[in-house]
Amino acid sequence: MNTQITQQLHALAESDYKAFNTKLIPTNYEILGIRMPALKKLAKEIAAGADVESYLENAEYTTYEHILLYGLVVRQVKNLSPEKLFHYLHPLILRFDNWAHVDTLISFPKAFKKYPGEMLKFFLPFKIHEGEFTKRTFVIFLMDHCMDETHIDDTLKHLAEVPQGQYYVDMAIAWALSYGLIKFYDKTIPYLEQRIFSKFVHNKAIQKARESFRVTPEVKEFLKEMKIK
Numbered sequence: 001m002n003t004q005i006t007q008q009l010h011a012l013a014e015s016d017y018k019a020f021n022t023k024l025i026p027t028n029y030e031i032l033g034i035r036m037p038a039l040k041k042l043a044k045e046i047a048a049g050a051d052v053e054s055y056l057e058n059a060e061y062t063t064y065e066h067i068l069l070y071g072l073v074v075r076q077v078k079n080l081s082p083e084k085l086f087h088y089l090h091p092l093i094l095r096f097d098n099w100a101h102v103d104t105l106i107s108f109p110k111a112f113k114k115y116p117g118e119m120l121k122f123f124l125p126f127k128i129h130e131g132e133f134t135k136r137t138f139v140i141f142l143m144d145h146c147m148d149e150t151h152i153d154d155t156l157k158h159l160a161e162v163p164q165g166q167y168y169v170d171m172a173i174a175w176a177l178s179y180g181l182i183k184f185y186d187k188t189i190p191y192l193e194q195r196i197f198s199k200f201v202h203n204k205a206i207q208k209a210r211e212s213f214r215v216t217p218e219v220k221e222f223l224k225e226m227k228i229k
Contacts, residue, residue, distance in 0.1 A: 001051055002055075009032055009042075016033070021064075029063055040072055043076050046076075052073065052077060068101065068104065074088045075105070080111070082111075086122045096137060098133065099171075108145075127161060127162055132166040135162055139172035139176055142155050142158055156187060156191055165198070170204070174201045174207075174208060177209075178205045178207075178212070181206075181209040182212050182214050206227055
């Protein structure tokens with residue numbers, strides 16, 4: 001099955017799109033150049049097939065698209081128990097080496113809605129993992145699923161505890177904080193007033209929040225004055 005899937009992936013590859021993605025996505029994996037609609041279509045076919053479990057247990061991780069496909073299949077498979085979902089997710093996350101894998105694949109709204117406690121418990125160890133993209137995975141998970149009334153207090157505390165100093169981690173924290181400033185300003189602003197985060201994260205969060213049309217001119221001006229010089 002893996003050989004057949006690899007052949008299908010190569011058949012879907014486009015040289016121009018490969019050149020485009022190679023410039024955009026820094027990764028050690030070979031990039032074939034496959035557009036997302038084609039990958040999603042193939043993932044849907046695999047997820048609906050009788051051999052989906054065999055595929056997931058024996059999947060290849062040889063190219064950028066192999067990893068995307070695997071993650072897309074996991075998202076498509078219905079009625080996975082939390083244990084099965086985490087069994088498939090763990091090796092995937094440890095193979096991430098770029099922002100695109102993380103940002104594309106770490107969104108499981110149905111699973112989080114059904115198993116919020118189990119999902120958070122699974123992702124929590126990645127908060128202090130040594131890998132740059134495992135920590136980014138944790139931050140993006142928080143941003144995608146835990147920026148709500150129920151979780152915002154814990155989310156902000158978690159963000160403050162993520163080790164900083166790696167570019168793609170810091171950018172993710174700033175991104176999440178900007179969401180906090182937009183959606184939960186009163187809860188988020190004290191973290192900036194107390195300068196909990198590095199100068200880079202602090203200023204980037206302010207920049208991203210000020211770029212939003214959902215922030216009032218008055219708040220934008222106040223945030224501008226809060227930038228660390």
